[in-house]
Amino acid sequence: MSEQRTEGDLRNTGMALKHDRTWDYELDRIVEAVEERNAEKVGLQFPEGLKRRAPHVADDLRDLLPEGVRVLISGQPCYGACDLDTYMMRRTDVFVHFGHSPMKDSEKIIYVPLFSNVEVEPIMEEALDELEVGDVGLVTTAQHMNKFDEMREWLEEREFTVHTRRGDDRLTHEGQVLGCNYASADIDADQVLYVGGGKFHPLGLAMEHPDKTVVIADPVNNVVTVADTEKFLKQRYGAVHRAMDAETWGVVFCTKIGQGRWDVANDIVENNENAYLLTMDEVTPDRLTQFGFDAYVNTGCPRITTDDGPQFKQPMLTPGEYEIAIGEKPLDELSFDTFHGTW
Ligand code: SF4
Numbered sequence: 001m002s003e004q005r006t007e008g009d010l011r012n013t014g015m016a017l018k019h020d021r022t023w024d025y026e027l028d029r030i031v032e033a034v035e036e037r038n039a040e041k042v043g044l045q046f047p048e049g050l051k052r053r054a055p056h057v058a059d060d061l062r063d064l065l066p067e068g069v070r071v072l073i074s075g076q077p078c079y080g081a082c083d084l085d086t087y088m089m090r091r092t093d094v095f096v097h098f099g100h101s102p103m104k105d106s107e108k109i110i111y112v113p114l115f116s117n118v119e120v121e122p123i124m125e126e127a128l129d130e131l132e133v134g135d136v137g138l139v140t141t142a143q144h145m146n147k148f149d150e151m152r153e154w155l156e157e158r159e160f161t162v163h164t165r166r167g168d169d170r171l172t173h174e175g176q177v178l179g180c181n182y183a184s185a186d187i188d189a190d191q192v193l194y195v196g197g198g199k200f201h202p203l204g205l206a207m208e209h210p211d212k213t214v215v216i217a218d219p220v221n222n223v224v225t226v227a228d229t230e231k232f233l234k235q236r237y238g239a240v241h242r243a244m245d246a247e248t249w250g251v252v253f254c255t256k257i258g259q260g261r262w263d264v265a266n267d268i269v270e271n272n273e274n275a276y277l278l279t280m281d282e283v284t285p286d287r288l289t290q291f292g293f294d295a296y297v298n299t300g301c302p303r304i305t306t307d308d309g310p311q312f313k314q315p316m317l318t319p320g321e322y323e324i325a326i327g328e329k330p331l332d333e334l335s336f337d338t339f340h341g342t343w
Pocket of ligand 1: 068079081082083154179180207258259300301302303339
């Protein structure tokens with residue numbers, strides 16, 4: 001194969017790179033892997049929010065890669081590292097998964113986490129008003145992991161004792177949380193600082209660790225808040241109450257590679273003759289409405305149940321909420337649904 005070209009070489013020759021500079025797509029690392037493996041086909045998978053960037057990244061890769069190497073783009077929905085396009089993976093020599101950190105070791109897959117370049121210190125400064133100097137847990141998402149050491153040092157310089165850990169093997173990094181896993185916050189501190197975008201992760205964290213105060217420093221929307229689970233709990237209690245009269249249940253088993261909980265789904269249908277197991281990849285309100293069950297249990301990604309729950313016509317519960325609805329567990333045992341381990 002010809003001598004490898006880098007992004008820098010292209011810029012020096014005056015060629016305009018088409019991909020946006022907000023994220024680091026690590027094109028040189030991809031090109032290197034293609035050369036090393038003598039690859040002929042490269043598959044690219046992007047999360048939903050970045051799919052519109054895919055053609056530009058593919059164009060730049062075509063310019064960088066040796067002639068004849070084909071670049072394919074996955075059109076499958078993608079929301080996490082649990083969600084790999086296995087069809088494309090089997091048919092390409094190099095498979096690149098953008099936007100998430102590795103959930104499973106595989107020589108075939110190149111994970112490009114797309115670290116954010118946003119500064120975290122200004123929002124951490126504002127978060128000081130909500131924190132007490134002393135012990136503090138520190139967590140963040142894959143997108144800000146590149147700044148994790150900086151965050152820790154910044155807190156230590158301000159006399160905090162920072163507690164961090166790597167939760168379990170579903171997580172790549174120390175201090176990392178996922179929408180379905182908060183084991184990195186199992187630390188010895190009554191307060192946790194979450195640095196990252198959105199409220200879903202810190203809400204799940206606060207539900208999973210009700211004994212801790214969760215302070216949210218969101219550098220993307222530039223806002224500091226303290227996680228409040230009340231509204232979220234009300235929504236979940238409402239869904240459980242509505243499902244209590246259900247006579248028929250649809251139990252969703254998700255076929256995405258990192259979301260399958262067969263034993264959980266199977267256990268429900270084996271013990272309830274009015275429950276039917278549904279295998280699905282993408283779980284949407286439209287798809288479920290077709291079946292006409294009174295209520296549903298989702299054993300796939302918990303975010304679908306909790307984020308999208310209100311959009312489903314019939315109540316959609318997590319496996320734990322189902323146990324409450326059928327009277328196997330008391331209402332006060334309602335907790336957040338989490339995933340552990342890989343596949
Ligand atoms: S199961 Fe859901 S929350 Fe967990 S990694 Fe996958 S998409 Fe994210």
